[in-house]
Amino acid sequence: MIKKSTFLLAALCSVVSIAQTAQVDLPNVSAVAVTNPVGLPQNSASVSVVRGPYLQSGTPTSVVVKWRTDIATQSVVNYGKTLNSLSKKASNSALTTEHEVSLSGLRPNTKYYFNIGNKSGVLSESASGEMYIITAPKAGTKQFVRAWILGDAGTANNNQRNVRDAYYDYVDAAPKNSGKTDMMLFLGDNAYGSGTDEEYQNALFDIYDDMLKKSVAWSCLGNHDGKSADSATQSGPYYDIFTFPTAAQAGGTASGTEAYYSFDYANIHFIILDSHHTSREVGGAMYNWTQADIQNTKQDWIVTLFHHPIYTKGSHDSDTEDRLIEMRLNFMPMMEANGVDLILNGHSHSYERSYFLNGHYGFANTFNPDEISKGGNTVGSNGYGDGKVDSNGAYKKASTSAEGAVYITTGSAGKISGGDLNHQAMSVSLNQLGSCVMEVEDDGRGGQNLTVKFIRENDDIEDYFTINKSGIALQADGTASGLISGRLFYDAAKDEVKLKLDDNERLKKVKFYNSIGKLVKKSRKKTINVGKLSKGLYVIEVITSKKAYTESITIE
Amino acid sequence: MIFNNKRYLHFVIKRTLPILLFLSLSLPMFAHGDLTIRIAEKTIEISEDPNNFELYYQRGMLYQQHMEYDYALEDYLKSLSLGNTTKALHYQLAEVHYLMEEYKEALKSIYSYLELDSMDLSAKKLQAQILFNLKSYKKSLEGYHYVIHNMKDIRPEDILEYCNIILAENNENYNGALKAIQYGLDQLGPHTISLQLRKLDILKDSGQTEKALEQYNYFIQEYNRNEFWYYKKAKYLAKIKRPHEAFISLKLASVAIEQLNAKFKKMIPVIELKEQIKSLESSINNQKS
Numbered sequence: 001m002i003k004k005s006t007f008l009l010a011a012l013c014s015v016v017s018i019a020q021t022a023q024v025d026l027p028n029v030s031a032v033a034v035t036n037p038v039g040l041p042q043n044s045a046s047v048s049v050v051r052g053p054y055l056q057s058g059t060p061t062s063v064v065v066k067w068r069t070d071i072a073t074q075s076v077v078n079y080g081k082t083l084n085s086l087s088k089k090a091s092n093s094a095l096t097t098e099h100e101v102s103l104s105g106l107r108p109n110t111k112y113y114f115n116i117g118n119k120s121g122v123l124s125e126s127a128s129g130e131m132y133i134i135t136a137p138k139a140g141t142k143q144f145v146r147a148w149i150l151g152d153a154g155t156a157n158n159n160q161r162n163v164r165d166a167y168y169d170y171v172d173a174a175p176k177n178s179g180k181t182d183m184m185l186f187l188g189d190n191a192y193g194s195g196t197d198e199e200y201q202n203a204l205f206d207i208y209d210d211m212l213k214k215s216v217a218w219s220c221l222g223n224h225d226g227k228s229a230d231s232a233t234q235s236g237p238y239y240d241i242f243t244f245p246t247a248a249q250a251g252g253t254a255s256g257t258e259a260y261y262s263f264d265y266a267n268i269h270f271i272i273l274d275s276h277h278t279s280r281e282v283g284g285a286m287y288n289w290t291q292a293d294i295q296n297t298k299q300d301w302i303v304t305l306f307h308h309p310i311y312t313k314g315s316h317d318s319d320t321e322d323r324l325i326e327m328r329l330n331f332m333p334m335m336e337a338n339g340v341d342l343i344l345n346g347h348s349h350s351y352e353r354s355y356f357l358n359g360h361y362g363f364a365n366t367f368n369p370d371e372i373s374k375g376g377n378t379v380g381s382n383g384y385g386d387g388k389v390d391s392n393g394a395y396k397k398a399s400t401s402a403e404g405a406v407y408i409t410t411g412s413a414g415k416i417s418g419g420d421l422n423h424q425a426m427s428v429s430l431n432q433l434g435s436c437v438m439e440v441e442d443d444g445r446g447g448q449n450l451t452v453k454f455i456r457e458n459d460d461i462e463d464y465f466t467i468n469k470s471g472i473a474l475q476a477d478g479t480a481s482g483l484i485s486g487r488l489f490y491d492a493a494k495d496e497v498k499l500k501l502d503d504n505e506r507l508k509k510v511k512f513y514n515s516i517g518k519l520v521k522k523s524r525k526k527t528i529n530v531g532k533l534s535k536g537l538y539v540i541e542v543i544t545s546k547k548a549y550t551e552s553i554t555i556e
Numbered sequence: 557m558i559f560n561n562k563r564y565l566h567f568v569i570k571r572t573l574p575i576l577l578f579l580s581l582s583l584p585m586f587a588h589g590d591l592t593i594r595i596a597e598k599t600i601e602i603s604e605d606p607n608n609f610e611l612y613y614q615r616g617m618l619y620q621q622h623m624e625y626d627y628a629l630e631d632y633l634k635s636l637s638l639g640n641t642t643k644a645l646h647y648q649l650a651e652v653h654y655l656m657e658e659y660k661e662a663l664k665s666i667y668s669y670l671e672l673d674s675m676d677l678s679a680k681k682l683q684a685q686i687l688f689n690l691k692s693y694k695k696s697l698e699g700y701h702y703v704i705h706n707m708k709d710i711r712p713e714d715i716l717e718y719c720n721i722i723l724a725e726n727n728e729n730y731n732g733a734l735k736a737i738q739y740g741l742d743q744l745g746p747h748t749i750s751l752q753l754r755k756l757d758i759l760k761d762s763g764q765t766e767k768a769l770e771q772y773n774y775f776i777q778e779y780n781r782n783e784f785w786y787y788k789k790a791k792y793l794a795k796i797k798r799p800h801e802a803f804i805s806l807k808l809a810s811v812a813i814e815q816l817n818a819k820f821k822k823m824i825p826v827i828e829l830k831e832q833i834k835s836l837e838s839s840i841n842n843q844k845s
Contacts, residue, residue, distance in 0.1 A: 233678065234709035247745035253779075256712040256740070256748030278713070285712045285750040292749045295825065296779045298817065322623065337824040402823040471818075516773040517789070517804045537815075539807045550804075552811040 047071045049124040051205050052099075053116050053131070056243040058183070058216035059250045059263075060108035060136045064243050067099045067116055069123065075099040078122070079114035083129045086113060093119070100243065109137040131213045134182070139251050139264040139299065142442065142472060144177050148211070149305075149436040149452075151187035151346030152222065154195075154203035155414035162457035163413045163435050164207060170437065170455050181215045183265065184208070185438075187346035187411065188222020188276070188307035190238075195225035197237045203414070204241075218244070220272045221259065222307040222346060231259045231277035244272070253293035260286050262293050267448075267472070268440060269299035271340075273306035273331070280326040287330065294338040300472045301440065301450060304335060305344040309409035311364070311425050314348030315417035319363045328361050339402040341450065341467060342438070346411035350421055351430040351454050353463055354407040356383035356395035360425055367424040372403060377425065379404035386427055387465030394449065394466035406467060408452065410436045427465070433457040448472050488540070488551040495531035497553065499542060506545040513539045530555060591622045609638035613645055620648065625656045643672040650682055659689045677707050681714075684721070693725035704739070712750040715740030719754060730762035747778060765796050781820070783812035787829055790836060799840045806837050 052067030065077050072095040078086040090103050099116070106112060112133045115125030125131060137143055148167055153160055171181055191199035205212065219242055221229065229236035234257065244258040251264030252271070259274040271293060278286045294302065308323040309316065310332060318324040324347075332343075336358055360367055360377035369384045370376025378384045383404065385392025397404045407425070413435045421429035434456040443449045447470035454463040489498040501507055510528060512521035515537045521530070530538075533555055540551045598615040605611060616631030632649045646669035653662035666683045673679065684699035704710060704718050718740075719733045726732070737755045741748060752774065759768040772789035776782045786809035793802035810833060813826060820826055 230678075232681075232711065232714075233707060234711060239709070247747060253749050254745050254747035256744035256751065259711065285716060288753055289712075289749050292753075292779075295784060296781050298780055298820075339819065339823055398819075402819065513804045513808075515808065516776055517801055517808060537808065537811060539804055539811065541804070550807045552807065554815070 047073050047118060047120075047123060049116065051201065052209075052212065053077075053114075053124065054205070054212035055133060055214070055216045057245050057250060057263075058133070058136050058265075059245075060138050061106050062102060062104040062249070063106070063133050063135065063216065065099075065101050065103065065114065065116065065133075066243065067124070069097050069099065069118075072097050073118040075101050076117045076119065077101045077103060077114055078117070079103060079112045079133070081110065081112060083113045086115060091119075098240070103133070106133075106135045108135050109141070109143075110135050126213070130210065133214070133216075134180075136182075136216075136250070136264070137266045139267070141266045142300075142448065143266050144180075144442075145182050145266050145268060145438075145440040146171070146174075146177060146180055147183045147185050147438045148181050148215070149185045149187065149344055149408075149410060149438060150190075150413040151344075151409075151435075152189040152349055152411035152415070153186070153207075153413035153435070154189055154191035154199065154224070156192070156199070156202035156207065157414070159416075159433050159457065160203065160207055160414040163433050163455075166455050166457050166459045167435050167437065168211075169459050170453075170461075176441070181211060184211060184215050184217040185270075185305055185344065186217060186219035187305055187344055188220050189224040189346060189411070189414075190219060190222065192224055192414070194227035195222075195236070195238055196228050197240070200237055200241055217242075218263070218270070218272065220306050221274045221276050223276050226276045229277075231274060234258055253289060253296050255286075255289045255293075260289065262297075264297075264299060266440070267300040269294075269297040269302050271302065271304040271335075273304065273327075275306040275308040275323050275327050280323065280330055282330045282334075287334075290331065291334055291338075294335060294340070300448065300469065301342075302335075302338075302340045303342045303344065303438070304340055307345065308347050309345035309352075309411075310343060310407050311354060311360075311423050312345075312348040312350070312352055312409045312419075313364060313421055313423040313426075313429070314350035314352060314409065314411070314419035314431075316348045316419075318423070332361060333359075336405060337402065340405050341397065341469075342452070343405060343407045344436075345407070345409045348409050348419060349411045349415050349417035350409065350419060351412055351428070351432060351434060351436075351463065352409040352421065352423060352426045353428045353452075353454070353465065354425050355385070355427045356380060356387060356404045356406060356467070357425060358403040358405065364423045364425065369424075387467070389449075389466050394468040397467055397469045398471065404467070406452070406465065408436065410434075410454065428454075428463045430454070430462055432462060434462065443468055443470075446471055485551055487542070487549070488553070490530075490553045492556070495529055497528045497530050497540070499526045499528075501526065501544060502546070504546075507542070508545060509541075509543040511541040511543075513541065591618055594618055595622065607638055609635040609640035612638065613640055613642075613648070616648060616652075620652055620655075625652050628652050629656065643669050646672070647679060647682075650679075650686070654682060654686055654689075657689070659686050662686045663690065677703050681707075685717075688721055688724065691724075693721060697721050697725045704736070710740065710743055712740065712744060712748055715744075715751055716754055719758070728762075730758050730764075733758050760792065768792065781812070781816070783809050783816070783826065783829060786812055787833055787836070790833075790840075794836060794840055802840050803837070806833050806840070809833055 048070045050068050050070050053065050056064040056066055075092040077090045079088050080086040090101050092101055113129055114131060115122050117123040172179060191203040221238060225238040229238035239258055244261045245263060246256055246258055248254040252262030255261050259278050260272060262271045308327055309318055310328045312318045356379045357377055358372050358379050368376040369378055371378055380396050382392045387395045395404060412433050416431050416433055418431050421431060434454050436452050436454050438452045440448055440450045447468060449466045449468050451466040453461050456462050487500050507526055510523045511519055514520045535555050537554050542549055595615060595618045598618060602611045612631045612635035616628045619628035619631060629652050632645060635645055646665050650662045650665035650669060653665060663686050666679060666686060669679050680699050681703045684696045687696035700718050700721050715736060718736050722729055722732045722736055737751050740751045756771045759771055772785060775785040786805050790802040790805035793805060
């Protein structure tokens with residue numbers, strides 16, 4: 001009797017988590033693409049693709065294609081712009097079960113169909129053309145971008161499938177750019193409970209197989225991934241499965257590690273941090289890299305993602321947990337000061353979305369809804385509003401302004417876990433399953449809208465907001481040619497710099513310093529030929545009988 | 557036997573029911589099945605099998621993940637006392653002692669581990685870190701050198717730590733530190749920022765002014781935005797009493813700011829930079845006069 005009661009109580013305690021993490025491997029009934037190994041030569045029939053293909057580290061000119069076979073074999077990717085003419089080939093003759101082929105020399109913003117195989121033939125292809133790469137646009141390009149954001153998805157159960165299917169329904173029915181997903185952004189905890197290879201198979205590859213064949217996946221490390229991954233040695237399933245740019249191959253600044261990295265896509269700069277294993281100290285390697293990276297980008301939008309949330313009162317508490325507090329106190333002042341627009345986190349299994357914020361680094365109860373100009377933590381006249389175009393209006397961020405960011409904790413793509421969900425800085429807090437989609441598009445007035453929608457597992461869009469940025473990519477004053485100042489004229493056509501002096505002023509010396517401050521040219525003439533100077537920025541030091549002053553020109 | 561069963565059931569009620577009641581009442585708080593609930597579950601298992609050293613080891617791991625190092629250590633020591641002689645336990649003991657800054661105890665445990673597996677790189681790295689904290693720099697350096705040159709996937713953080721040990725062992729061994737940085741750049745990529753930044757610091761600390769200036773120029777040429785680098789270079793030039801060059805570098809910083817898009821000019825770091833430029837310019841003018 002007592003044993004029974006003990007059992008019942010134990011069962012009661014465990015019921016929630018068990019219900020949400022049990023693996024129920026039902027058939028995937030909503031697959032949008034079916035890949036069939038067709039036309040296989042006899043001698044390759046024994047080799048099967050058991051994982052992938054999936055796309056990694058996409059840049060405007062390259063992408064990495066990865067897959068796994070059950071038997072070690074060569075790696076071949078056939079690709080081309082036309083489905084029926086995959087005339088190009090990238091291959092590796094080494095025998096392996098873990099295939100990784102880099103396609104390079106691609107054209108930006110271009111669709112390439114592909115299949116994978118070995119020297120004997122094709123092992124996996126999509127006859128209907130659902131296996132393709134669309135290369136990234138060149139950095140700075142203004143165009144429509146859609147990213148699918150998945151936090152704490154890896155339960156491998158029907159919750160995860162339902163969330164996935166709701167997004168597939170959304171993107172298929174989208175009025176604009178239907179079917180297009182430029183990237184998948186995973187916010188960590190991609191495979192419960194320890195991010196093992198088998199768990200990744202169940203929770204990532206088996207679930208998102210169709211999307212992974214046509215959309216580049218990026219991720220940050222979650223605490224559950226971190227149980228089997230060792231960031232100190234960059235080993236374990238997470239680091240084996242993913243291939244991220246360590247040397248700024250996709251834009252940004254070289255981090256030298258896959259634990260944290262950045263990339264550019266169109267006019268958006270993405271910064272991916274490791275809030276779990278890596279030191280979060282100010283002045284640590286990750287902090288220094290982040291600062292150098294964010295102060296090096298000229299992109300219109302800056303989005304960052306890491307697992308541990310800045311603000312949450314869901315199944316975790318950003319007022320009490322070390323990693324969350326450290327990320328908020330150490331990283332956010334610097335990132336906000338340098339213009340971050342959107343912060344994406346997981347960890348709490350809920351959806352919590354902030355107002356339009358700046359400068360709130362304290363506990364939840366210190367949040368002040370007033371505008372920053374009045375000592376508060378919100379930005380703009382409607383920063384404390386809901387950010388909805390059809391309600392309180394989009395959050396406004398002029399291109400000349402750095403302040404204003406929205407923080408989203410979206411960790412319910414696989415399960416929900418409740419919590420108080422009452423963080424004061426949050427506009428919306430929901431204990432609901434779902435994933436987010438971020439869409440950036442022109443606003444028709446020379447600016448852009450960045451809209452994020454929370455898509456529930458039942459297809460409802462439960463929350464949405466927009467950040468409107470006006471005057472995107474306003475260029476700085478050009479100084480290439482013409483009158484630089486009242487005292488200097490640069491004639492680019494004639495490669496001449498002309499100095500204008502007062503009548504009673506005598507020119508003594510003119511010195512040209514190049515972009516690293518090196519003296520490269522001297523003259524005593526008022527008209528100076530600069531045809532032999534290489535392109536770049538120059539400071540010109542002018543010394544006359546009356547004064548010394550400096551001018552600058554950019555030779556293009 | 558019946559008596560024993562009754563005693564056992566009484567024990568179970570006494571030990572487990574409060575835990576279970578606590579868990580059931582606090583479900584909303586811990587419903588995500590995270591560490592707290594897993595620790596509680598492990599506690600129940602221990603109460604049912606109190607002499608199982610594996611269970612103490614497992615709970616210790618959970619406590620360690622939860623950053624409750626005192627409890628983790630208590631469990632590891634209990635596991636040891638119950639007969640756990642695995643190398644994994646020795647490693648965890650060493651790690652948790654290290655995290656608690658009990659370096660002598662940590663060293664004993666890592667030696668025990670290395671007696672069982674002398675080639676494990678993670679353990680050798682931990683040993684070197686412990687030795688460093690015990691100020692046994694020479695031994696620490698030997699160990700870390702082995703780790704760095706045998707580890708498959710080093711990180712920038714490893715190279716930075718290696719440099720610190722090199723300079724702790726001999727605070728004038730700048731060449732050794734620079735070689736370590738170069739090794740890191742060769743392994744991780746020539747533009748790995750944290751290593752390039754450390755290289756700059758070492759060049760400055762060692763008084764290699766021309767090389768330090770070259771390093772500033774590297775940053776200026778390598779990066780899209782260079783207003784901060786111009787200023788930092790100017791500050792260094794002023795420090796080494798080369799005011800005119802500092803002045804030119806400040807001018808370049810100002811021009812670089814002017815060429816930024818309006819958004820960047822309004823950012824706090826850039827506004828602060830403008831003030832710093834003004835202040836340094838004024839100080840340089842004083843230096844000149």
